[in-house]
Amino acid sequence: MTASTDREPAGYRPADRQDPEGVAGRLAGEDSSREDVLTIAQEQAHVSVERRETGGVRVRVVTDEGPVLYPVALEAETVEVTRHPVEREVEAVPGPREEGDVTIIPVVEERAVLVTRLFVVEEIHIRRTRVTETVEVPVTLRRQRAVVEQLEPGAAESGPGEG
Numbered sequence: 429m430t431a432s433t434d435r436e437p438a439g440y441r442p443a444d445r446q447d448p449e450g451v452a453g454r455l456a457g458e459d460s461s462r463e464d465v466l467t468i469a470q471e472q473a474h475v476s477v478e479r480r481e482t483g484g485v486r487v488r489v490v491t492d493e494g495p496v497l498y499p500v501a502l503e504a505e506t507v508e509v510t511r512h513p514v515e516r517e518v519e520a521v522p523g524p525r526e527e528g529d530v531t532i533i534p535v536v537e538e539r540a541v542l543v544t545r546l547f548v549v550e551e552i553h554i555r556r557t558r559v560t561e562t563v564e565v566p567v568t569l570r571r572q573r574a575v576v577e578q579l580e581p582g583a584a585e586s587g588p589g590e591g
Contacts, residue, residue, distance in 0.1 A: 481581045482581055483578060483579055483580055483581050484578075484579040484581075485576055485577065485578055485579060486576070486577045486579055487574055487575070487576050487577075488574070488575045488577070489572050489573070489574055489575075490572065490573055490574075490575055491570050491571070491572050492570070492571050492572075492573065493568055493569070493570050494568070494569065494571075495566050495567070495568055496566070496567055496568075496569050497564040497565070497566055497567075498564065498565050498566070498567040499562055499563075499564055499565075500562070500563060500564070500565045501560055501561070501562050502560070502561050502562070502563055503558065503559070503560050503561075504558075504559050504560075504561070505556055505557070505558050505559075506556075506557050506559070507554055507555065507556055507557075508554070508555045508557065509552060509553070509554055510552070510553045510555075511550050511551075511552055511553075512550060512551045512552075512553060513549070513550045514534075514548040514549065514550055514551055515547060515548070515549065516547065516548045517545055517546065517547050517548075518536070518546045518547070518548055519546070520546070521534075521536050521546065522534045522536075522548070529555060529556055530553050530554065530555050531553075531554045531556075532551050532552070532553055532554075533551070533552045533554070534548050534551055535548070535549050535550050535551065535552065536548060536549070537549050
């Protein structure tokens with residue numbers, strides 16, 4: 429009788445192998461009259477985890493500042509004031525009016541005739557001109573970036589500013 433070197437557990441018998449000496453039957457207790465001794469080998473594995481420091485990383489956030497020319501649209505408005513004589517009699521004081529981009533403000537005076545009458549003496553015309561200009565204004569912008577440093581074993585315990 430020979431022992432198997434495959435190290436199979438006791439009672440293991442694959443369907444495709446033959447058991448010429450009836451070892452499987454003796455293990456199951458079918459033939460207990462024979463005093464044959466069968467040596468069974470058993471292997472055991474033990475797995476353990478060992479923590480070892482192999483290094484570390486330090487992450488810093490750095491803020492960079494830099495001037496940037498930022499385009500800005502500036503808008504300016506100028507007015508042109510002109511006087512226009514009218515000399516027209518009116519029944520009531522007229523209000524300001526707009527004609528296109530011109531605002532017209534009537535100037536009225538009372539004149540003594542046998543009766544009092546209103547005359548528009550002049551009109552003041554105000555014309556608005558709008559100018560838009562794009563200029564570049566310097567602006568300081570901030571941007572953050574992360575710096576990752578690889579540390580050697582034992583250096584991970586030091587705090588910021590050390591080492």
